[in-house]
Amino acid sequence: xxxxxxxxxxxxxxxxxxxxxxxxxxxxxxxxxxxxxxxxxxxxxxxxxxxxxxxxxxxxxxxxxxxxxxxxxxxxxxxxxxxxxxxxxxxxxxxxxxxxxxxxxxxxxxxxxxxxxxxxxxxxxxxxxxxxxxxxxxxxxxxxxxxxxxxxxxxxxxxxxxxxxxxxxxxxxxxxxxxxxxxxxxxxxxxxxxxxxxxxxxxxxxxxxxxxxxxxxxxxxxx
Amino acid sequence: xxxxxxxxxxxxxxxxxxxxxxxxxxxxxxxxxxxxxxxxxxxxxxxxxxxxxxxxxxxxxxxxxxxxxxxxxxxxxxxxxxxxxxxxxxxxxxxxxxxxxxxxxxxxxxxxxxxxxxxxxxxxxxxxxxxxxxxxxxxxxxxxxxxxxxxxxxxxxxxxxxxxxxxxxxxxxxxxxxxxxxxxxxxxxxxxxxxxxxxxxxxxxxxxxxxxxxxxxxxxxxx
DNA sequence: CGGCATCCGGGAAGATACTG
DNA sequence: CAGTATCTTCCCGGATGCCG
Numbered sequence: 001x002x003x004x005x006x007x008x009x010x011x012x013x014x015x016x017x018x019x020x021x022x023x024x025x026x027x028x029x030x031x032x033x034x035x036x037x038x039x040x041x042x043x044x045x046x047x048x049x050x051x052x053x054x055x056x057x058x059x060x061x062x063x064x065x066x067x068x069x070x071x072x073x074x075x076x077x078x079x080x081x082x083x084x085x086x087x088x089x090x091x092x093x094x095x096x097x098x099x100x101x102x103x104x105x106x107x108x109x110x111x112x113x114x115x116x117x118x119x120x121x122x123x124x125x126x127x128x129x130x131x132x133x134x135x136x137x138x139x140x141x142x143x144x145x146x147x148x149x150x151x152x153x154x155x156x157x158x159x160x161x162x163x164x165x166x167x168x169x170x171x172x173x174x175x176x177x178x179x180x181x182x183x184x185x186x187x188x189x190x191x192x193x194x195x196x197x198x199x200x201x202x203x204x205x206x207x208x209x210x211x212x213x214x215x216x217x218x219x220x221x222x223x
Numbered sequence: 224x225x226x227x228x229x230x231x232x233x234x235x236x237x238x239x240x241x242x243x244x245x246x247x248x249x250x251x252x253x254x255x256x257x258x259x260x261x262x263x264x265x266x267x268x269x270x271x272x273x274x275x276x277x278x279x280x281x282x283x284x285x286x287x288x289x290x291x292x293x294x295x296x297x298x299x300x301x302x303x304x305x306x307x308x309x310x311x312x313x314x315x316x317x318x319x320x321x322x323x324x325x326x327x328x329x330x331x332x333x334x335x336x337x338x339x340x341x342x343x344x345x346x347x348x349x350x351x352x353x354x355x356x357x358x359x360x361x362x363x364x365x366x367x368x369x370x371x372x373x374x375x376x377x378x379x380x381x382x383x384x385x386x387x388x389x390x391x392x393x394x395x396x397x398x399x400x401x402x403x404x405x406x407x408x409x410x411x412x413x414x415x416x417x418x419x420x421x422x423x424x425x426x427x428x429x430x431x432x433x434x435x436x437x438x439x440x441x442x443x444x445x446x
Numbered sequence: 447c448g449g450c451a452t453c454c455g456g457g458a459a460g461a462t463a464c465t466g
Numbered sequence: 467c468a469g470t471a472t473c474t475t476c477c478c479g480g481a482t483g484c485c486g
Contacts, residue, residue, distance in 0.1 A: 006357070006476090007453065008249075008476085010253065010274065011272065011273055011274055011337050011338060012253070012337055012338065012339065013334065013336065013337040013339040013343070013403070014253070014324065014334045014339060014340070014341070014343035014346070014347070015255055015323070015324030015325065015326075015327045015328040015333065015347065015350070016252060016253065016256055016257070016320045016321075016323050016324040016346070017343075018324075018327040018328070018330060018332070018333050018334075019323035019324060019326060020252060020253070020323075020328035021327075022327055022330060022332075024247070024249070024252075026243075026247070026366050026475090026477085026478070026479095027478095028233075029243060029247075030233065030237070030239065030240055030243070031241060032236070033237070033239055036422040040236070041447075042447095042448055042449065043448065043449095050234060050235065051233065051234055051479090052479090053479050053480060053481090054448090054480095055447075055450075055451080055479080055480085056477095056478065056479070057449095057477090058292060058450055058451090059450095059478095061449095066446060067330065067332065068330070068331055068332075068444075068446045069409070071446070082447090082448075082449080086459090087443070087444075088443070088444075089329055089330075089429070089443030089444070090338040092326055092443075093326055095319045095322050095450080096319075096322050096323050096326050097239045097328065098241035099318050099322045100238070100239050100243075100319050100323075101237065101238030101241075101242060102238065102312065103238075103246075103315055103316055103318065103319050104241040104242035104245055105314055106315070107241060107245060107290065107291070107312075108237065108291055109245075109290065109291075110241050111236065111237045111243070114234050114235055114236040115234060115235065115236060115237040116235065116237060117235075117237070120235065120236070120239075120240075122238035123237070123239070124237070124238065127280060135245075149275075161305030162307075165240065180236070183460090183466085195239075195437060197375075199463080203485080213231065220291060220310070220311070220315075221276065221291075221310075221311070221312070222291060223288075223291045223294070223310070231457090231478085231479095248458090249459070250459090264467085265467075265468050265469070266467060266468070266469095273458090274460085275458050275459095276459075276461065276462090277468080277469060277470080278459085278460085278469085278471085278472095279458085279459060280460095280469090280472070281453075281468090281469060281470080282458090282459095304467095305468080313462085319466095411477085
């Protein structure tokens, strides 16, 4: 029972060092990633973080709360459920997540075949979106990924992603890996549909265009 | 002697997760920070990383080399010394360092009174430089911080920092904390000179202007 | 089921001493 | 100066159990 556990300090005034004290512990930044699209419950966080153990998640949530990065809130009755939500400053960590992700995507060792949470996929859209390719597209797409729903809107060369459902030209249902294959891989929608990995309800052409809007950075030269 | 130690994986295709596998280990990102201004020797890295132990530094350098983030080089004779140098892709981690530092500088818990390495100070200049305040300044300053020398050039609303010495209007000699006080604090140059914390050789007015070019971000609201 | 405490094993980090 | 060897400490991850 050491409440006063001070996370091992770097004793360094550098902001980067302080960032590591705030979000450098294992899993911490990925917890923030899972919270980037709104409040989440304990169990939902576990689903998005394959391999994290409950006690570590509990501990990280407590530390992130103490740091002012997230708050725990109780939803009003009758849904009196506890949820975890980023503070405004916590949401600003999105830039860190995106820049780190974009940099690491150039790693020769990056393995995109591993599992991906729904929040990760949506964050990858925000990260890899290429505004120049989207100047002449204005559409809304619904994504259904298991229990997760997202609305993705492209307009004026900008991309918006949020949880929920909305008026959309098309609704896509599938796993994150199917969407990865469609957007970042060279797998055609037809093939994914034939495999049953993906279902498209609505305007197919919107989806065809959508899959062209994102580009992974080129790989760094291996040693 | 387990050379094949695989760093604990997140089993996550997300680029951010991979970034944590690459630079998420303790000290790793700070080692990259120390290397951002050019190759460094083992002992020089230790000086810039107060508190790191030699075995951890050895291990990190090996891992970062395996990941393709840095290379070890032997300088040509007669100075046949081994140095560590970032790869081109390793240098690109500067963005991660800067964004993380800028974000963490808003933390209510950030303590700028702790020690700061010379590389950290120079990286903070790159991070906190405000181009709009520098439109009408074109100058070169030499910084002497212990054994470290840097040339800082401001021109066309841009800032350049590199190791070494050059033709400069002014040479500043002092500790990192003195420069922090002058640039980010409200301590006047006169006071710092009187305390012997800082010495100015050359155009004082250039220094006066220089100290106004940088702005720390505002603090996030405490919980 | 959600959340948190506790115990335990393995491994990484810290400190120190030692060697070429 | 540049690391290596060793020992201790502490964090991480897994399992279990309690309590609402």
